[in-house]
Amino acid sequence: MPDEFGLLKAKLSDRDWRMSSLYFVRDKGGNKALFERWASQRQFWRDQWYLNAIVKGRQLGLSTEIDLEMLDACLFNSNTRCGIIDRTVADAKKKLEIAKFAYDNLPDVLKEHIPLAKDNTQELEWANGSSIGVGTSHRGGTLQILHVSEMGPIAVEKPDRAREIVKGAFNTVGIGQMIHVESTPAGTGGEFHDIVQRAEAAQKQGRELSKLEFKLHFFPWWEDSQYRENPNVVVIPANLIEYFEELEKKHKVKLDPSRRAFYTVKYNLLGPDDIFEEFPSVLEECFKSSIEGAFFKREMMKMRSDGRVGPMPHDPSRKVNTFWDIGHHDPNFIIFHQTDGVRHRLIDCYENDGEGLAHCVTMLKERKEKHGYDYGTHYGPHDLSNTDWSSDENKSRKEIAASKGIEFEVIPRVSQIGDAIEAARRMLNMTWIDESKCARLIQCLDNYRREWDDKRGTYKRDPLHNWASHGASATMTGAMGFEPEMKPRKSRDRSSSTSPWAA
Numbered sequence: 001m002p003d004e005f006g007l008l009k010a011k012l013s014d015r016d017w018r019m020s021s022l023y024f025v026r027d028k029g030g031n032k033a034l035f036e037r038w039a040s041q042r043q044f045w046r047d048q049w050y051l052n053a054i055v056k057g058r059q060l061g062l063s064t065e066i067d068l069e070m071l072d073a074c075l076f077n078s079n080t081r082c083g084i085i086d087r088t089v090a091d092a093k094k095k096l097e098i099a100k101f102a103y104d105n106l107p108d109v110l111k112e113h114i115p116l117a118k119d120n121t122q123e124l125e126w127a128n129g130s131s132i133g134v135g136t137s138h139r140g141g142t143l144q145i146l147h148v149s150e151m152g153p154i155a156v157e158k159p160d161r162a163r164e165i166v167k168g169a170f171n172t173v174g175i176g177q178m179i180h181v182e183s184t185p186a187g188t189g190g191e192f193h194d195i196v197q198r199a200e201a202a203q204k205q206g207r208e209l210s211k212l213e214f215k216l217h218f219f220p221w222w223e224d225s226q227y228r229e230n231p232n233v234v235v236i237p238a239n240l241i242e243y244f245e246e247l248e249k250k251h252k253v254k255l256d257p258s259r260r261a262f263y264t265v266k267y268n269l270l271g272p273d274d275i276f277e278e279f280p281s282v283l284e285e286c287f288k289s290s291i292e293g294a295f296f297k298r299e300m301m302k303m304r305s306d307g308r309v310g311p312m313p314h315d316p317s318r319k320v321n322t323f324w325d326i327g328h329h330d331p332n333f334i335i336f337h338q339t340d341g342v343r344h345r346l347i348d349c350y351e352n353d354g355e356g357l358a359h360c361v362t363m364l365k366e367r368k369e370k371h372g373y374d375y376g377t378h379y380g381p382h383d384l385s386n387t388d389w390s391s392d393e394n395k396s397r398k399e400i401a402a403s404k405g406i407e408f409e410v411i412p413r414v415s416q417i418g419d420a421i422e423a424a425r426r427m428l429n430m431t432w433i434d435e436s437k438c439a440r441l442i443q444c445l446d447n448y449r450r451e452w453d454d455k456r457g458t459y460k461r462d463p464l465h466n467w468a469s470h471g472a473s474a475t476m477t478g479a480m481g482f483e484p485e486m487k488p489r490k491s492r493d494r495s496s497s498t499s500p501w502a503a
Contacts, residue, residue: 015072019045023068024105025098032105040219041065049215053199054182055286057221057279064098066147066180071099073145074130075114081131082145083138085169087154092134093121095149099132100124136161139168145178146170152183155190156447159466162191175211184277185286193287200283221279222259229265231257236264251282272305293449295421295463299428300446309442312345312434319376322364323478325470326381326397332360333470335441336373337478344431349441351470357397361404378406379481381473382413411481417463423479424472444471
């Protein structure tokens, strides 16, 4: 009837109505159910921008929301091309299945007016020229909407592919079109971490974004009403009571007893490391979790839980040692270290790429003048005996440094890298580190990991050589070479000191 047609046309012209009333999904039991938005999905619907960086916990439905939005855009707009990228093609296909299931369960009259022209596991294309394709990257053609899922793990496991996504797939999306990059966090480094950091900086500035900048969206676990547990059957330990009190005091996040009980159950199941990745309460927790396969995962997590990551001011009464990793065509990395003979403080670090040893020596002198560093021992790697590639002199790097007043103690090369890693682990267990001045070093230690074996689906024993290797190698140089000099020192007033050995 004409009046019914007019009503239907008005409804179908309302995108919010379509998203809330038209599409069916499989619920957690595998049953067909009308798509009813959760709070996180509605919030994203209201707040999304052209480019969106989405940091989230598990099972909040953001992928489903994005994929149904893409389906809706394809059905009700001609010549709209969409792409889905995930960790694997199989994972991307599962997201395409969400769109296919929703389309298959539309009213027949709509499917007759918008029929499928191509239907396979990697692409859906409709007669109106719109399509959704899946893969591990997109470079050719032009997309109007791109969905990149689990960018955090991709950036950690396959940084080259993450870089290809940024360089290739992102550039297939024109200005004013949409990119959604969503992920659980994974490590303090990589393309996803960088995107989130830039988006967070813009958010803190409170300025208007351009169409080429990402908007940050963070969805903590406690915003979802499903995450509750009976508080009468859960005993909350003292460390989590302190954690909940700190959340409320520092971040104004007040959790009721049922949410506290839920978090406690998950904490007991996942442990203190993985809980931040799966159920972050505040944004700053998201990148505290060490990545799978990381050599120093346990040590870095313990360092954080013990409060050994934070401000570590230079102690002018103690010598400053340096630990070096010297690259040929790779970056140079220098760590500034102080110790009481047992406990260690990493107070500063420096990295450069493309500069020779002479530049690094000049930098040491500049920091001595600026910060008052009184240098002790400079621990360098075995390749200091090599000639310096940036120098016209036919001298070794050690000789060049000596001529400029820097005497190195050269640490012999170990036959087994595992020995150096174990030495670094032992040292890190007694180490405090400056969170600001050593931010790059922290990223390296968090992300220094085993190489992934695609064929066997597991981690190899050997380390992956990437950007994180340099800070980790400098740490291992110091751990292998450092020998404490237990000399008597003048007594001093420790009551006002902020040093870790003051207590």
